[in-house]
Structures are given as C-alpha cells and as structure tokens.
Amino acid sequence: MKNLTKARAKSLTKALAKSLTKALAKNLMMALAVAAMLVGGSMFVGCSEKGESLKMITEATFPPYEFLRGQEIVGIDVEICKAVAAKLGRPFEVESVNFDSVIPTVISGKADLAAAGITVTEDRKKNVDFSIPYVKTGVVFVYKKGTPYAKGSDAKGRKVGVQSGTTSEAFVTDELKQQPERFDSPAAAVAALKAGRVDVVIADIDPAKNCVKGEAELALSGFITSEEYAVAIRKGQPELLKAINETIAEAKADGRLAKWVAVYTAEADKLKEK
Numbered sequence: 001m002k003n004l005t006k007a008r009a010k011s012l013t014k015a016l017a018k019s020l021t022k023a024l025a026k027n028l029m030m031a032l033a034v035a036a037m038l039v040g041g042s043m044f045v046g047c048s049e050k051g052e053s054l055k056m057i058t059e060a061t062f063p064p065y066e067f068l069r070g071q072e073i074v075g076i077d078v079e080i081c082k083a084v085a086a087k088l089g090r091p092f093e094v095e096s097v098n099f100d101s102v103i104p105t106v107i108s109g110k111a112d113l114a115a116a117g118i119t120v121t122e123d124r125k126k127n128v129d130f131s132i133p134y135v136k137t138g139v140v141f142v143y144k145k146g147t148p149y150a151k152g153s154d155a156k157g158r159k160v161g162v163q164s165g166t167t168s169e170a171f172v173t174d175e176l177k178q179q180p181e182r183f184d185s186p187a188a189a190v191a192a193l194k195a196g197r198v199d200v201v202i203a204d205i206d207p208a209k210n211c212v213k214g215e216a217e218l219a220l221s222g223f224i225t226s227e228e229y230a231v232a233i234r235k236g237q238p239e240l241l242k243a244i245n246e247t248i249a250e251a252k253a254d255g256r257l258a259k260w261v262a263v264y265t266a267e268a269d270k271l272k273e274k
C-alpha cells in the first residue's frame with residue numbers, strides 16, 4: 001500500500017514535472033517567437049526604409065498630373081514621388097485605382113504616398129497628413145459654347161457631371177445642395193456632356209483643359225474654387241513627410257517642377273489630339 005502510494009506519488013511528481021517542463025518550454029518558445037518577431041520586425045522596418053519600394057498610389061486619368069503612356073503611368077505627380085524615392089534611396093512603384101480609393105489605400109498602409117492632384121481639404125486632413133502644396137489651382141466649368149456657365153450658381157438645378165470622390169463632387173453636393181452625375185474620370189464626364197447626357201461638367205482646370213483640346217464646341221469658365229494640391233500620407237510619419245516637403249521645395253527652387261508641368265502638359269495634349 002505504502003509502496004503503491006509512493007509509486008503513485010512518484011509518477012504524479014513525474015507527470016507534474018513533465019507538464020511543468022512542457023509549459024515552461026511552451027512559454028520559452030513563445031518568448032523566443034516574440035523576440036524573433038521583434039528582431040525580425042525591426043529588421044523589416046530597417047529594410048523597408050532602404051531596400052523596399054516606395055509605393056505611390058494614384059488615379060491615372062488626370063492629365064497632366066498622371067496619365068497613361070501606353071501601359072506606363074507618367075506625369076507631374078509621378079515625377080514628384082519618384083524624386084522622393086530617389087532622396088530616400090528606395091526603388092519606386094506606382095499603381096492606379098479609382099479616385100475614391102486613393103486616400104483609403106494610403107491610410108491602410110498598402111501604399112506610402114498618395115498623389116493624384118489631391119486637393120488639401122479640412123475633411124481629408126482628419127485622415128491623412130499633407131505635404132506642403134505644389135500647385136495652386138481650382139475647378140472650372142466645362143460647357144458647350146452655346147450654353148456658357150460662369151459662376152457656381154449658374155449650375156443650380158442643372159445636370160452636373162463630376163468625377164466621383166472629388167472636390168468637384170463636393171462643390172455640387174455642399175454648395176449647390178444637389179446631386180451630381182458621377183463618373184470615373186473627368187474625360188468620361190466630358191464625353192457625357194458631348195453626348196448631351198449632362199448639361200455641364202465641373203473638373204480641375206488642368207485635366208479640363210486637356211479634355212477640351214481639339215473640341216471646337218466646348219469651352220471652359222474661370223475658376224469657381226481656389227484649391228491646392230499636395231501629397232498625402234498615413235498620419236504620424238514625420239520622417240517621410242520631411243523627405244516629401246524637401247523634395248517639393250527643391251523641385252520648385254531648381255525649376256524641375258516647372259519643367260515637369262511643361263513637359264507633361266505638352267505630352268498629354270498631344271495624346272489627346274491623336
């Protein structure tokens with residue numbers, strides 16, 4: 001009996017020791033895994049600063065800021081972001097999505113920089129950090145010459161075409177207090193104007209100018225808003241913001257920005273005229 005108890009106690013002790021060892025081992029493994037993740041994680045961050053591509057997200061139907069040259073996305077915004085990548089010594093990548101998805105993509109971390117002729121607005125500032133501005137601009141009416149539009153209120157009660165998610169859309173909903181007809185690009189909105197499906201289009205001046213190139217029946221109004229474009233990034237990245245701001249300031253000062261504007265405006269106009 002005694003022996004049996006002893007034996008049982010012994011086996012119990014053994015089992016306890018075994019499970020304790022197991023638990024310890026498990027904890028140790030866990031600790032090691034966490035440590036590895038931390039080390040790996042910080043190494044990964046280090047890598048992403050050097051070896052990993054700097055990813056730009058844009059919407060490539062916005063000439064001359066971004067447009068397609070065959071399959072390649074080119075334009076003023078692309079040059080700015082490429083110059084940021086060069087400053088950081090990182091390879092560069094660019095991808096295009098619908099304009100409504102540009103800012104969400106950068107917030108989710110799937111891209112590092114959002115540049116798509118993005119106007120700085122108080123609303124957007126709640127969700128992203130903006131660089132210093134690189135263009136002063138605004139939206140205009142695109143209309144058929146027979147039916148001119150000059151000031152915002154001229155569009156009251158009219159069928160107004162806009163690109164989804166833009167400040168042009170906000171102008172119609174917030175200022176005119178009506179619903180616009182929404183399109184994926186300024187060019188699609190202008191095509192609807194030509195076809196008589198909308199009365200007028202509101203779009204940023206530079207893509208609007210591109211849309212009316214070679215279109216004898218169409219004309220543009222003066223500015224109906226005053227806006228500025230900047231690069232948007234996920235909040236809380238002071239180093240990246242500094243690199244972008246320095247890049248923009250340098251490109252303004254040394255004439256590169258003006259050159260990109262001239263070169264890409266000419267190329268986009270030529271593509272439109274084809």
Ligand code: GLN
Nearest residue numbers: 062116117118119166167
């Ligand atoms: N500047 C406008 C905006 O930020 C339009 C930009 C665009 O369509 N790419 O809303």
